[in-house]
Each structure stands twice: as C-alpha cells, then as structure tokens.
Amino acid sequence: MLSRTAENLFWMARYMERAEATARLLTMGQRMAILPGAHHRDEWRSVVRATGNGSRVFPEGVQVTESDAVSYLMLDLDNPSSIRSCLLKARANAKSARTMLTQDMWEALNEGWRKLDSYDVGEARQQLPALIDWVKTRVMTFRGAAHSGQLRNEGHDFLRTGSALERAQMTLRLLDVKYYVLLPETEVIGGNRDHYQWTSVLYALSGARAYHHVYGGTYTPWQITDFLMLNRLFPRSVAYCYDQLAYRLNRLAGWHDSRGACHETVRQMVTDLEQLDSGEIFRVGLHETVQSGLRMTNRLGAEIARTYHFG
Amino acid sequence: MPFHEMFEPDGPLRPCYAEVQSWVERTGIAGLNRRLEEAEAIFRRIGITFAVYGEGGDPERLIPFDLLPRIFTAQEWRVLDRGIRQRARALNAFLHDVYHRGEIVKAGIMPADIIYQNSAYLAEMADFTPPGKVYSHIVGIDIVRTGPKRFEVLEDNCRTPSGVSYMLENREIMTRMFPELFGQGLVAPVDDYPAELLKSLKEVAPPACKGDPVVVLLTPGSLNSAYYEHSFLADLMGIELVEPADLFVDEERVWMKTTLGPKQVDVIYRRIDDEYIDPLVFRPDSLLGIPGIFNVYRNGGVTLASAPGAGIADDKAVYIYVPEMIRFYLGEQPILDNIQTWQCGKPDECAYVLEHLHELVAKEVHGSGGYGMLIGPKSTKDEIAAYADRIRANPSEFIAQPTLDLSTVPTLGPAAVVGRHADFRPYCLVGKQIRLVPGGLTRVALTEGSLVVNSSQGGGVKDTWVLQD
Numbered sequence: 099m100l101s102r103t104a105e106n107l108f109w110m111a112r113y114m115e116r117a118e119a120t121a122r123l124l125t126m127g128q129r130m131a132i133l134p135g136a137h138h139r140d141e142w143r144s145v146v147r148a149t150g151n152g153s154r155v156f157p158e159g160v161q162v163t164e165s166d167a168v169s170y171l172m173l174d175l176d177n178p179s180s181i182r183s184c185l186l187k188a189r190a191n192a193k194s195a196r197t198m199l200t201q202d203m204w205e206a207l208n209e210g211w212r213k214l215d216s217y218d219v220g221e222a223r224q225q226l227p228a229l230i231d232w233v234k235t236r237v238m239t240f241r242g243a244a245h246s247g248q249l250r251n252e253g254h255d256f257l258r259t260g261s262a263l264e265r266a267q268m269t270l271r272l273l274d275v276k277y278y279v280l281l282p283e284t285e286v287i288g289g290n291r292d293h294y295q296w297t298s299v300l301y302a303l304s305g306a307r308a309y310h311h312v313y314g315g316t317y318t319p320w321q322i323t324d325f326l327m328l329n330r331l332f333p334r335s336v337a338y339c340y341d342q343l344a345y346r347l348n349r350l351a352g353w354h355d356s357r358g359a360c361h362e363t364v365r366q367m368v369t370d371l372e373q374l375d376s377g378e379i380f381r382v383g384l385h386e387t388v389q390s391g392l393r394m395t396n397r398l399g400a401e402i403a404r405t406y407h408f409g
Numbered sequence: 410m411p412f413h414e415m416f417e418p419d420g421p422l423r424p425c426y427a428e429v430q431s432w433v434e435r436t437g438i439a440g441l442n443r444r445l446e447e448a449e450a451i452f453r454r455i456g457i458t459f460a461v462y463g464e465g466g467d468p469e470r471l472i473p474f475d476l477l478p479r480i481f482t483a484q485e486w487r488v489l490d491r492g493i494r495q496r497a498r499a500l501n502a503f504l505h506d507v508y509h510r511g512e513i514v515k516a517g518i519m520p521a522d523i524i525y526q527n528s529a530y531l532a533e534m535a536d537f538t539p540p541g542k543v544y545s546h547i548v549g550i551d552i553v554r555t556g557p558k559r560f561e562v563l564e565d566n567c568r569t570p571s572g573v574s575y576m577l578e579n580r581e582i583m584t585r586m587f588p589e590l591f592g593q594g595l596v597a598p599v600d601d602y603p604a605e606l607l608k609s610l611k612e613v614a615p616p617a618c619k620g621d622p623v624v625v626l627l628t629p630g631s632l633n634s635a636y637y638e639h640s641f642l643a644d645l646m647g648i649e650l651v652e653p654a655d656l657f658v659d660e661e662r663v664w665m666k667t668t669l670g671p672k673q674v675d676v677i678y679r680r681i682d683d684e685y686i687d688p689l690v691f692r693p694d695s696l697l698g699i700p701g702i703f704n705v706y707r708n709g710g711v712t713l714a715s716a717p718g719a720g721i722a723d724d725k726a727v728y729i730y731v732p733e734m735i736r737f738y739l740g741e742q743p744i745l746d747n748i749q750t751w752q753c754g755k756p757d758e759c760a761y762v763l764e765h766l767h768e769l770v771a772k773e774v775h776g777s778g779g780y781g782m783l784i785g786p787k788s789t790k791d792e793i794a795a796y797a798d799r800i801r802a803n804p805s806e807f808i809a810q811p812t813l814d815l816s817t818v819p820t821l822g823p824a825a826v827v828g829r830h831a832d833f834r835p836y837c838l839v840g841k842q843i844r845l846v847p848g849g850l851t852r853v854a855l856t857e858g859s860l861v862v863n864s865s866q867g868g869g870v871k872d873t874w875v876l877q878d
Binding site for chain 2: 099100101102103104190193194197204205208209252256354406407
C-alpha cells in the first residue's frame, strides 16, 4: 500500500472520530449548562478545553458562552478540531485514498459534505440537537460501512489504528478536564455537584448506561475513573483503546514482517496500564496519569508515521 | 434542417429508436423528469463530479446528464469502428515518423515548420522508440454527424482524452434505473473497457520489466478537475492511483513509496501534462514532477503512457493532414472524413477566412475545451472584428472551419423530447493490439441551437448505445 494512502486512512479515521467526539462534547456542554449555578462555573470553557486547543482562543477570565462554543466547535474552519474542519478534512483524505474505500464508506463521507457551510451560529444553536444527531449518524454510518464492507487488509488496520488513537486521546483529555475544571480544591470529592459533573463525562462518552450495568448505579470518582481508564469491555476506555492499538499494530507488523519503535511503545503503554488500579491512579494523581497517557499517545502517533513512511 | 438522429427527414421514427420511443411513451415526460432527478441525486452521492476552479459556487459540479440515449446501429458502428482504428494507427505511425526520419516531410506532404516549430513537439523524444512503437495509447477521436451516412472528425486527442468514466457511469446508471431497456440484450456492453485498458497498458511494458508488469495511474491529485475519473479508472483496473510525490527514481528504475518500502513500477498511465513530468528535463519549476523519470523512460526502465510529445499529433494544424497520413503510412483510403479546414497561416486561406468569418467557426490552433473560439454566425460585428484583428496579428495561430449542420439527438426537455446538437468521443486503445469497446461519450449542447458541447461550458452527457445485430 502507498504510504500516502495509509496516512490518509489513518487521518480520515481520526477526523471522523474527532468529529463525533466534538459533537458529544457539545451535548455534554448543554447538559452541564442547564444545571443549577452553571454560569458561575464556566462550563463551556471546560468543553472547549477538552478538544485540546481552546486555551489559546479563549483567554482566562472571560466567560465562554454557548454561542462561542458552538461557533468554535461546530463551525469554525480555523479550529482544526471543529466538526466542520474534521468532516472536510476526512473527506479530503477519503478523496485522496478513494481506491481504498468501499462505495458505502465514500458515500457516508460524501453525502451532504458541505451542509455546515450554510449555517451561522444562530441557526446552528437553534438546531443544535438535530445537527449533533446528523454528525453522529454520519460517523456511525461511516464506521458501519467500514465494519461491514471493507477488506480486512492493512488499509483497515490503518483505519482502526487511527480511530483507536483518537479515541484514547479524547477519553484522556476529558478526564484531564475533569481534573482541572470539575475538581475545584474547595469542593469535597464525591459531593453533589461532583456527581453531576462526573456523570456528564459518562454521557459525553456514551458510557452512562454501560456504567450502570457494570457498577450498579453508584457514582464514585474512583469507579468512574476505573471505568474510563481501565475497563477492558468499554470501547471508549483507555485500556480498550490501547488493546486495540496493540492488536492493530501487531497485525500491521505481521503484514509487513517487521516492527518499529511504535510497536515497542504500544507494548509499554499496555503493560504500564495493566500495573494500575483506580486506587493507584489517585495515589499517583489523576492529572499525572492522564498527562503521561497523553504524552505516550502523541509519541505513538509520531512513531507510527515514521515506521510507515508517512509524509 | 439538421439531421435528427431519432426521426427521418420526412418525420417517421428511425427504427433503431423504436425501443426508446415506446419507453418514452410508457413513462411519460413528467415521469422521465422525475427519474432524471433521481439519477442526479445518485451521481451526486457517488461523487461523479468535476472540479471547477475560481468561479465561486459549488467547487465540485455535476455534469448535466440526459436520460435519452444516443443510438448507433450495428451497421453505422462497423464504419465508425474501422475508421477510428484506422485513424489511431495512422496517428501512431505519424508520431513514430516525426520523432525519427520525418519521411512525411521529406515526401513533401507536410511542411516541416508545422511539426518542428510546434510547441507540442518534444526534441527530447527524437530517435527514441517507446515499447511497441506506441505513442498514444488512448486515442480519443471527436466525431460529429452531419448526415444520415456522414460522419466527420472534429479533432483527435492523443494525449490524455478524458471523459471515459462518463461512458461507464452513464451506462451504469441507465441499467440501474431502466433495467427493462437492457433486458433484451440489444445494446452492446461497454464494461470491458477498464480490463481492455489494463491489457493494453501491460502490453507496452518496458524492456527492463520481468514478469507481470506493475501498472499505476498517475494523477496530479485530488484537486484536479478529472480526479474522479482517475480514481474511478484506477479502482476498476485494480491498480494504485499515485501522485507524483509517491514516485521516485533510483538505479535506473521508478519506485513508489509503500508502507512496505519502495516497490518497482513498470508502466505509468499518466494523467499529467508533458511539461510537468520531469523537472530535470522540462519545466524546472514543476513541483509535480518526478526528477529523473524521463531518463529512466528513455533507457527502457519504465513506460509512460501516453508518450511525452504525443500531443503533436492532436495539434489542430496537424489535424488537417491526417487523411494524407492515412494514405501515406497505411496505403489506405480514409474511412472517416476530416472537416474542411482553412489554415490562416497560409496567406490565400487566411484571406478567405477573414472575408467569411461571419459564417465560419474560427479556433486557436492550441486552444482546447471550446475556449478562444469564435462562432461566426452567432457573433456580433464587433466580436468578429476583434477576432479578425487577432488573426491578422498572428495568423498561424488560427484555423477556421465551416459551421456544420450538426445532427441533433433526442434530449429530454421539461415538456417534450427536443433535438439538441451533439458530438461523440470514442476511446481507442492501442497496445500490441488495437481495442475499441462499442460506445463512447456523447456530449450534448443543452441549449437550443447551441453547438458548444464542452462540459466546461455547460454541455451535458448521455449514454451511447451501439445496437447488436
């Protein structure tokens, strides 16, 4: 496979995953903003921050409004994580790698690809739930088309590697935001407000129902952390994503009959995570654990690019 | 009145359109228009578009599609088939000649300056013979019909004729939407084309190639207006679609960068222009090129299809001599006629053209896509005068042709079937053998009376049927 094609597949999957994650963040923001006392807490700032690059755009001390967040996260082409940017870039990647996509995958990306061009912030806010549903449907259709139709060749592995990496990062960033914004020092851990904020994170990751089934309806920060970091059955947990990365990269090593730095790193990531339990995470510090996870996933992304001659 | 392909001059239906006529009656015009909307939605979803630069609006536009097929009888096709193959052979023989001994010039049939002063002539190709002596591997010949038995060639496209994806997709959509029309097996299939193209390309593998040739399609990239076609063809042939940056030269061979490391490439079906191929030989400012590839080509390490320099054969000044080429190289009488053409480079012909500009179609010799032409009868006095000034300033850059009584083909209008002018481009494949699928691209002017069928100027496309005996 052409290196450029592999790179396009990898990034296409990342952008689709990111578009969906950003859509979920907007839902989370809306949920949190209607909770009592929301405007004191600058909830939208935490949402913007979870995308990883909002702090440059929104200086501290100025309230981030819903309008700001919707504009920035949904429509802004200068924001590489906005839904519009992600969908446009995913389509451009798909167009360049078209011969590797099934017709259904292409159609999932191609249908209505300029839809968001016609919206201004006012309209987008008004129709936010419908737009978010539209984005989620696009991404799920795309994922389903890949799942049910794409050849299980290396192209598929590059695609799945991209989505697992992006997913791991999003879950880590959400946990980090939780640490920064949702755990004010004055608040007692496990307090009432804390409860809402943690559950909003579960909602943002579509994990609320699954969490109930696993932990039986009680919310504690350590259980939720356990669920999002270490649960091997929840497909958006860090552990699950790391397992996927290891599995996909191993398959790629098999296709190519050679291993690179990325294979060493992913093995390390999986092993390190296996040493942890939620008690250990809080002893070391959630922030520290998450930061080290983000460092490792970034490093892994760069190593994958080098191993397979991207760029 | 121009010849109407569906109706005889005195009115009755031509028999080859009987099936279509009864289908139109069964479905009704309104019904057909509804189906047309469905068809367009499908085209849009699949992404069959071409890119348009710098005009604002939709950067990826649909080419208007017309539901009513254009039909050739088996007998008509036999003539066209022989004529097209003959022309493709002569053009390739000509290309070999101009890059070697130049016999046609020595014989006094063509003036030397038309060839050797031409910007499409590449001195770098002199004395080199590409594999199989093939220069133009896909010859697109634009043909118009001017009477019941009269077909004339408008121009030859020896470099990178585009549009073949529409031939295939138009058929695909017609069989998808109207399976009953194809149920009786009356229409000759065209879906062999990609397989035939791949065979032709493999047949011209370079001397250095051992084993099954690796063929790739080289595109400038996803912003190119014909990118859809490039990816579509690569897909149907099951070959890699590469961009220039995916290729590099090492040790006298060409390689593509893969996740497994470099992989050797034997045949490149390139859809980028000559001048961008190799910055070491042609344009040094080309960011698209693959440095050193031309040298590898000349040393037999890779085949470029079509060959650099093949464009000399589709130059409009050279076109005039194609019937002579057929006689000279093949010793045959031309089966398809040229359109009468005046060369403004010749003083007496130029004088005639300037005097009759209001009734002629004048074109720039190097122009393409319908740009830079003047349609005399449809132009104002001022436009004609301005064009005449351009001709006088640079006569050898212009030719002129009579305004033809182009046939009209049945086309779906909002309320009725109407006649619109059309041309036809078949795609002749040249490898060790010559291959031609029964069909091609029919382009139709959608405005009443218009003669301009180019997609860049609002023309549409329709399926082309060759009926089987």
